[in-house]
Amino acid sequence: MDFEKICDQRYSVRSFSSTPVEDEKIARMLEMVKKAPTARNNQPYEIFYAKTPEGISKLLPARDNYFGAPLVFVICSIDEKHWHNRQSGREFTCQDVGIIATTLMYAATEVGLGSLYVCAFDPIVAKEVLNLQGLTAECMMLVGYPNEDAKPSAMHDSRRSVEEFAHEIK
Ligand SMILES: Cc1cc2nc3c(=O)[nH]c(=O)nc-3n(C[C@H](O)[C@H](O)[C@H](O)COP(=O)(O)O)c2cc1C
Numbered sequence: 001m002d003f004e005k006i007c008d009q010r011y012s013v014r015s016f017s018s019t020p021v022e023d024e025k026i027a028r029m030l031e032m033v034k035k036a037p038t039a040r041n042n043q044p045y046e047i048f049y050a051k052t053p054e055g056i057s058k059l060l061p062a063r064d065n066y067f068g069a070p071l072v073f074v075i076c077s078i079d080e081k082h083w084h085n086r087q088s089g090r091e092f093t094c095q096d097v098g099i100i101a102t103t104l105m106y107a108a109t110e111v112g113l114g115s116l117y118v119c120a121f122d123p124i125v126a127k128e129v130l131n132l133q134g135l136t137a138e139c140m141m142l143v144g145y146p147n148e149d150a151k152p153s154a155m156h157d158s159r160r161s162v163e164e165f166a167h168e169i170k
Pocket residue numbers: 010011012013116117118119120121152153155156157
């Protein structure tokens with residue numbers, strides 16, 4: 001599968017089958033994530049995942065709806081590795097974590113799975129339930145085989161045209 005096809009196929013899945021995700025696919029996804037770039041190769045992240053109903057139920061206080069996903073990743077930043085750009089004073093870790101999550105999202109498509117990138121959860125509660133030390137839960141990725149009734153939402157096809165957002169510097 002080439003990357004263009006992966007981009008065409010991926011959409012936010014909000015209805016997952018309970019079929020478990022094979023360990024081999026989890027390992028392949030994480031190997032792809034490992035190769036993702038980060039600023040100064042800082043690798044300021046840790047990833048937790050739950051692949052059993054028991055594990056996922058521990059995350060319920062942080063967010064109540066996992067759309068039936070049988071596999072949930074929680075992507076965390078490492079507090080002490082937060083890095084600031086000297087010129088702008090802006091912090092880069094958020095971009096690093098976004099790249100890690102995005103790689104995981106497309107890796108899921110690559111191995112034939114659906115995904116949902118989730119930021120709407122309570123990171124304070126996630127920190128408590130996962131007993132995170134020196135880590136901040138930044139986002140989650142819900143992963144699994146899409147249910148038969150799964151379909152892209154209306155938002156999926158609502159995109160600005162390339163002419164609208166791409167600006168040539170002449
Ligand atoms: C950073 C980020 C956070 C998101 N958080 C949520 C979320 O909390 N809940 C949700 O249902 N979808 C969430 N989404 C999915 C977006 O709503 C979705 O990607 C967008 O509407 C485009 O639809 P598509 O993914 O089907 O192309 C998030 C996506 C991104 C990139």
